[in-house]
Structure formats: C-alpha cells, structure tokens
Amino acid sequence: MPKLIYEITPHLKMLSAHPTLDGFEDFVGCYLLIGEKKALVDVGPTAGIPGLLNALSMAAVSPDEIDYIILTHIHIDHAGGIGQAVKTMKNARVVAHSRARNHLIDPTALWNASQATLGELALRYGRIDPVPENRIIIAEEGMQLNLGNGLVPEILLTPGHAPHHLAVFDRLDRILLAGDMAGVYMHDFFRPNSPPPFKFQEFLTSIDKAIDLQPAQIGYSHFGCYGDAVKKLHAVRAQTVLWHEIVRVGAKQGKTAEEMFGLLRTQDDTIEKIEKLDKSVYPRDYALILNTIRGLMAAE
Ligand SMILES: [Zn+2]
Numbered sequence: 001m002p003k004l005i006y007e008i009t010p011h012l013k014m015l016s017a018h019p020t021l022d023g024f025e026d027f028v029g030c031y032l033l034i035g036e037k038k039a040l041v042d043v044g045p046t047a048g049i050p051g052l053l054n055a056l057s058m059a060a061v062s063p064d065e066i067d068y069i070i071l072t073h074i075h076i077d078h079a080g081g082i083g084q085a086v087k088t089m090k091n092a093r094v095v096a097h098s099r100a101r102n103h104l105i106d107p108t109a110l111w112n113a114s115q116a117t118l119g120e121l122a123l124r125y126g127r128i129d130p131v132p133e134n135r136i137i138i139a140e141e142g143m144q145l146n147l148g149n150g151l152v153p154e155i156l157l158t159p160g161h162a163p164h165h166l167a168v169f170d171r172l173d174r175i176l177l178a179g180d181m182a183g184v185y186m187h188d189f190f191r192p193n194s195p196p197p198f199k200f201q202e203f204l205t206s207i208d209k210a211i212d213l214q215p216a217q218i219g220y221s222h223f224g225c226y227g228d229a230v231k232k233l234h235a236v237r238a239q240t241v242l243w244h245e246i247v248r249v250g251a252k253q254g255k256t257a258e259e260m261f262g263l264l265r266t267q268d269d270t271i272e273k274i275e276k277l278d279k280s281v282y283p284r285d286y287a288l289i290l291n292t293i294r295g296l297m298a299a300e
Contacts, residue, residue, distance in 0.1 A: 004055040011035065012170065012175060014030070018047055028042070033170065042070075047125050064090055074162075074164055082094060086131055117195060151172050167210060174215050185224070198299045217229050246264055247260055
C-alpha cells in the first residue's frame with residue numbers, strides 16, 4: 001500500500017493524490033496547509049480524487065473544512081480533478097492564475113490538449129469537469145491568504161513550465177511549494193520538466209525569483225518536500241540550461257527527441273540513473289522526458 005500522508009511541519013502535510021494508476025503511486029503530491037483555515041495546493045487528476053479524499057480523512061480533515069484550493073497550474077496531473085474536488089469540498093474557493101480561469105470554467109480545450117500531449121495517459125487520469133465561475137479567485141503576485149495561527153501563504157506567479165503556473169511560499173517555515181516550476185525531484189535525482197509550450201526565459205526568471213526568497217525547504221509536486229532548497233533550485237536551473245543547449249544543438253542537426261535522449265546521456269549522468277529505474281516507473285519517466293525534450297526543442 002503506497003504511503004498517503006507525509007508529515008512535513010505541524011502546519012503542512014503532503015498527501016499523495018493517486019495511488020491507483022500503475023507506476024504513478026508515488027507521483028503526484030498535493031500539499032495541505034493547516035492554520036485555523038485550511039488550504040490544499042493542487043488536487044491531482046480525477047482518477048486520484050478518491051485517493052486524495054482518503055488521505056484527507058486519514059489526516060482527520062473533512063472535505064467541508066477546505067477553505068481554499070490553490071492550483072499551481074492546470075496541467076491534468078495537478079488540477080484535472082478540480083471539478084470533482086469542488087463538488088465534495090463545498091466551501092472551497094479555487095485560487096488560480098488569471099490564464100487558468102477560462103479553462104477551469106470550460107475545460108474542453110484543456111482536455112483536448114491533455115489528450116494531444118499525453119495520449120492514453122490522459123484517459124487514465126480521467127476527464128476534467130468544469131468549475132463554477134463564482135468559486136474562482138484570480139491569483140495575483142504577492143497575494144496572501146491568511147489561514148490564521150500565523151500561517152499566511154503567499155502567491156508567486158512563476159510562468160515557464162506553463163503560462164498559468166504559480167508557486168506558494170509559506171514564510172512561517174520558509175517552504176516553497178514549487179509545483180512543476182523547479183523540475184522533478186524523485187528517486188534522488190533532478191530532471192527538467194519542460195513539456196511544450198515551455199518558455200525558457202520565463203523559467204529562468206521564475207527560478208531566480210524563487211531563489212531570491214531563500215526558501216529553506218522545497219515541496220515538489222513530483223514528489224516530496226526536501227531541505228537545501230536554494231541549492232536544489234540552482235541545480236535544476238543549471239541542468240535545464242545544459243539540456244536546453246544540448247537539445248538546441250541536436251535540433252539544428254535534425255535529431256529526433258529519442259536521439260536527443262541518447263545525446264543527453266553522454267553529458268548528464270541523470271539519464272543513466274533514469275535508465276536504472278524500476279521497470280514499473282521507467283516507461284512513465286521515459287515518456288515524460290521525451291515531452292521535456294520536445295518542449296526544450298521548441299522553447300523560446
Ligand atoms: Zn505540469
């Protein structure tokens with residue numbers, strides 16, 4: 001049985017969102033901020049909502065107690081389940097980037113894009129239901145949500161990975177909830193996470209903004225919360241710059257994404273670590289890295 005709840009501080013837990021898809025058991029982390037009020041950061045895909053509700057109940061939190069759901073961005077693995085979540089979390093208002101708003105109200109284009117990018121995986125994640133317009137709050141740079149007990153998470157607009165990306169900074173414990181803005185950190189290694197339409201310069205600006213905050217810990221959606229946050233932010237910045245350069249050269253030579261995977265292998269030992277992953281998770285990571293390479297190929 002995969003672990004569902006990770007205790008981080010007295011105010012913060014990570015809940016695993018979907019333990020039901022093979023190879024994705026420990027893949028999507030949602031964060032629960034606990035003051036007098038409660039906020040969830042991301043909800044995972046529709047297929048993960050039963051698991052998330054299970055984790056909430058194990059944390060002794062009823063769905064009615066969730067006051068805010070902050071969406072780091074609206075990629076299907078983070079927010080596909082939001083329409084289902086707001087039906088159960090009846091008092092929750094959804095805090096999202098202005099560029100996410102219309103997609104939340106009418107997710108048709110988001111669903112089509114998810115299928116185009118992820119293929120069959122989108123179907124396994126499950127359909128995306130709409131969110132009623134009156135439940136949505138548009139996030140602004142520096143917006144603070146006062147949850148009580150000194151817990152005042154702050155919004156940072158962090159485009160790059162996606163135009164509708166934001167991060168959440170908990171000043172009380174100096175924890176950055178990074179969503180996908182700072183790559184993936186799983187199985188003890190980093191990798192860039194830059195599916196199309198990745199914006200390279202915006203990514204760099206967003207990472208630098210996060211470094212300026214000097215967080216002590218960083219909570220990744222994929223997967224878990226760790227110390228040495230600034231070091232990790234610098235590392236993934238440098239790695240993304242390296243991959244971008246390698247892929248840019250490869251693209252000029254007309255190489256395919258699959259060939260570039262081999263090219264990256266010669267210059268970053270992360271690829272070798274990925275190849276050694278258990279066969280239950282390697283196909284997932286391989287497919288996602290090809291998407292990351294495709295995003296870097298087209299990146300501005
Ligand atoms: Zn994403």
